[in-house]
Amino acid sequence: MRIGNREFDTKNETYIMGILNVTPDSFSDGGKFNHMDAALAHAEQMIRDGADIIDIGGESTRPGHTVISDEEEIARVTPVIEAVKSHFDVPVSIDTYKGNVAEAALQAGADLVNDIWGFKFDYKTAEVTARYHAACCLMHNRNEAIYQNFDVEAHNELTQRAAQESIVLLKNDDDILPLSSKAKIAVIGDFAQNPRYQGAGSSLVNPAKNPESFLDVIANSDFDIIGYEQGYVRNKKPDAKKQKAAVELARKADIVLLFAGLDEASESEGLDREHMRMPDAQNNLINEITTVNQNVIVVLSAGSPVEMPWYSYVKAIVHGYLGGQAGASAMLSVLNGQYCPSGRLNETYPQYYKDTPAYNYYPGAERNSEFREGPYVGYRYYTTVGKKTRFPFGFGLSYTSFEYSCFSVNEDGVLFAITNTGDVKGTEVAQLYIGRKSDTVYRPVRELKGFKRVTLEPGEKKFVTIPFDDKTFRFFDTRTNTWEIETGSYDIMIGRDAEHIVFEEQLVVDGTVSDGRYSAESTLDYFSGNIRKISDDEFEKIYGRSLPQNGWNGQIHMNDAVCQLYYGKGILGKLICFGLKHAISVSKKRGVPSLNLLFNYNMPIRGYAKMTGGFVTMDMAEALTEMANGHRIKGTGHLIKAAVKRN
Secondary structure (H helix, E strand, C coil), X not given: CEECCEECCCCCCCCCEEEEECCCCCCCCCCCCCCHHHHHHHHHHHHHCCCCEEEEECCCCCCCCCXXXXXXHXXXXXXXXXXXXXXXXXXXXXXXXXXHHHHXXXXXXXXXXXXXXXXXXXXXXXXXXXXXCCEEEECCCCCCCCCCCCCHHHHHHHHHHHHHHHCEEEEEHHHCCCCCCCCEEEEECHHHHCCCCCCCHHHCCCCCCCCCCHHHHHHXXXXXXXXXXXXXXXXXXXXXXXXXXXXXXXXCCCEEEEEEECCCCCCCCCCCCCCCCCCHHHHHHHHHHHCCCCXXXXXXXXXXXXXXXXXHHXXXXXXXXXXXXXXXXXXHHHHCCXXXXXXXXXXXXXXXXXXXXXXXXXXXXXXXXXXCCCCCCCHHHHHHHCCCCCECCCCCECCCCEEEEXXXXXXXXXXXXXXXXXXXXXXXXEEEEEECCCCCCCCCCCEEEEEEEEEECCCCEEEEEEECCCCCCXXXXXXXXEEEEECEEEEEEEECCCCCEEEEEEEEECCCECCCCCCCCCCHHHHHCCCCCCCHHHHHHHHCCCCCCCCCCCCCCCCCEHHHHHHCCCHHHHHHHHHHHHHHHHHHHCCCCCHHHHHHHHCECCHHHHHCCCCCCHHHHHHHHHHHCCCHHHHHHHHHHHHHHHC
16 A cells, blocks of 8 residues: 555555644644644654654544534644655645645645544545545544444454464464374363453453463364363362363373463452462473373463473463463464464573572561562563573564674664564564663663564565664663753674674664763762662662661551552551452452452552542541541541532
């Protein structure tokens, strides 16, 4: 598809449209960019951030918007279109549903017409777009939000594509994947039959189709499936009978597909994990099965890293995360080789929880936890101190291979080439990292500053550019309370992941400051990255003030969590705390924790005045706090007065 002077491969690539509203009443950014200098500055920033098209709109379409005349809309958008086209080499879109505005915009240089009414509001818009041979983007605005012809299958195809591109191949010994169609395959694990396809709380959605079961999907394939066994019960202790049946099935198979991961009670909104283990029932099952079958493929489903004590004993590991309603079809397409895996880890997988930089600081005393890691979070810590990981940040295997070449660096960015040296079409994710050794700014040995997904046919070679922007070299300067760039030499690196760097070169950058605030002498651990045992004195230098007391003083405050009522002097608070804790325990045993209970248990007392729609007022919350501190009579009187006042 051609838009302006650029070809857009909409089938294989994803593109970003930057929105430039030159209106006083836009829903998102009204009044910010309806002056020429501000509009051009915003357009430039969006282009630097990766925008492929700049979409310019002159009339807000937010609920309750003011409809303006064609003449006024034209007067708003045409000067901006002309200015953007003259200053930047970028396709420009006009966001309008009016034929006259579309024609004026196309005459001013617009390349695409973006009509939220799909050419149904003003049919002249379609005629004008065709006459000027312009591209178009058709939206589906309606007077009433009633959709009888929602394309469920098209939506499902998109969810499958998203899931496919997110799947990460973590291990593939002896190229056991893709699966051979001649192999006898056993499917084991509750996740194969009952997928955990989404999270909880704010990530809980109503699927357009019933979520797929992997068992159902693979049953319709050409693979020889010799049987299925559940193997374990989610969130329960090991079940000897189910485990034995799974082991016996594994003995008969050439290959075992073992589905495992974190169940709904292991990770959820409203609670923090305090370890990285999978449930014992699953770890035990994997260990037992690997003693009778050497060709075990673990298919993971989880939203966060897990320890893998069985890593050395399995042939392959494929991580599907929470794959959505079409996650099973997506997983099958990777396992059978129909789709070449291209997902990359967006977090480091340590070997053990104790290896994490926060291990000594979380959980803290009582309800306090100190963030002493500074910038050394995730890969920034592991790469700086050279700590061995299970899988580094950005890691992901493929069914093909890639070669990097022709690397060069200039003040604008990096240029290099990638060649697919394998036999199948695949996608590589090239990652740009930067680093700098400084005596006055402590920073990790490398930080991710950009990446590019590149899809290549076998033998195909493409040149790739990753540009620098205003965020590439910056650090936050506490002296100026803003972002600054330190003048000096920087390491410019291109990596397959955070640990495997294929190119490295130095670039001298003319920054905004010559040094930072800190010295290696007074904050040695922060400059070295060895932050697992930061002293109180060193942390205070970074924190900028005295540390708060970690101990409990026995006094309940409005900012304390409801669970802390247990430590109060009032019997009411203890009863509330005990009741919530018991109810949470019951819900966890059922396998699905109650988010409402978790929220109530961990919510600050003042939160009840914010979250109950006026049922509990701030005065009433203060009265309950008084009662929790042992002032039963005073607090009860205060509560009655507050309740009367509320009514």
